[in-house]
Amino acid sequence: MIILEFKAKGKESQYSAIDEAIRTVKFIRNSCISLWLDNKGTGKSDLSRYSKILAKEFSFANELNSTARQAASERAWSSIVRFYDNCKKKVPDKKGFPKFQKRARSVEYKKSGWKLSPDKKSITFTDKKGIGKLKLKGTWDLWRFDKKQINRVRIVKRADGYYVQFCVAVNVKEEVEHTGEMIGLDVGLKEFYTDSNGHSEPSPRFYRKGERRLKFYQRRVSRKKKGSSNRRKAINRLGRQHLKISRQREEHAKRLVRSYRKKSAAFIVDRLCIKGGRFCCKAALF
Known part of the structure; x- marks a missing residue:
């Protein structure tokens, strides 16, 4: 599994749409944490179903792609699992109790909600958030990989701009003759x-x-x-x-x-x- 990162180029309206998508992810993730706190025995499947309920109740949540909503609920569950693991392992001091997220910097899509151009130099996000087509600037040879190998696509916000990350399922194996040293x-x-x-x-x-x-x-x-x-x-x-x-x-x-x-x-x-x-x-x- 490798991560390929590209600089995303778009318009200001598109950047605002990305920010709105990131805020929606934060809302879903925090809502799932709140559900877990209020209901004992809440599991991963419960959080996934709750993300669908939020989409029905809030229009801005429904505008986000369904796989991105699932990824947001998975983020909440991963923080809960990490807390449980630390308790079982009896890690000293703080166990990493799940907290509400104040700042979010990324939105993650799975197999749907996005479409690569034939030359793989741009990507179009097809949900209702209005992100649209973003140009990809970078030196990685994305055209070498099949679209089926891309498991997830993530938009990351940093201080110097926005980046698109591709999670590609490949076996990285380098054959090097060992010197015995x-x-x-x-x-x-x-x-x-x-x-x-x-x-x-x-x-x-x-x-x-x-x-x-x-x-x-x-x-x-x-x-x-x-x-x-x-x-x-x-x-x-x-x-x-x-x-x-x-x-x-x-x-x-x-x-x-x-x-x-x-x-x-x-x-x-x-x-x-x-x-x-x-x-x-x-x-x-x-």
Whole structure:
């Protein structure tokens, strides 16, 4: 299973329609959580049926595709299941009790509610929300995959725009000749990691380097009047800076993994987890 992400290009009216669809998903998800709180023994099928009831009662919920409503109820159920699992495993401290969602950033469709163009360079959402046709900007070769392999389509809102994600069911298997070498990686605080050969990778400290700009944009947010358009713009600029730092961290980690993958060596990563005042050491073999 792989995720292919593209930048979505459309009109302002289409972006407003996406925002409305995201708000509808949040409403359905929170309504399902409320049903679970009020009725003991509520299961996954009950939440799925309740999403149909909401569509009959509220016109804005009926405008959303039925599979997107099901996906919203599944989000609520996944948070409930996670809470149950943490209780059974006796996880220390907070168990992750399901809460009402204040901010939502995505809407997810299954097999229906969308249609790809023949050249697969644009996608049209066919429900009544009015999203319509969005152009896809990216470097992934989506045309290589059959439409039947696409299990889900998700629209994600970020600080720098809207993105369309495709969940493609493929078996990713890379045949690499193993050299027989095994390397251990110890992730630390001062150094990003130190391997068993004595090589240390310095910590990039992306957050510390960008902290000055973050403080600057945070001050701008605090000075703006609540509810004003200028405050929304300042919040968006702050979010873009946070997004830049998170992408720097992700790309840095990918680059290091690729460098070891090219050596065709198995490596063990050891990381220290601090949770609930307890120390636990975990290792993973790749």
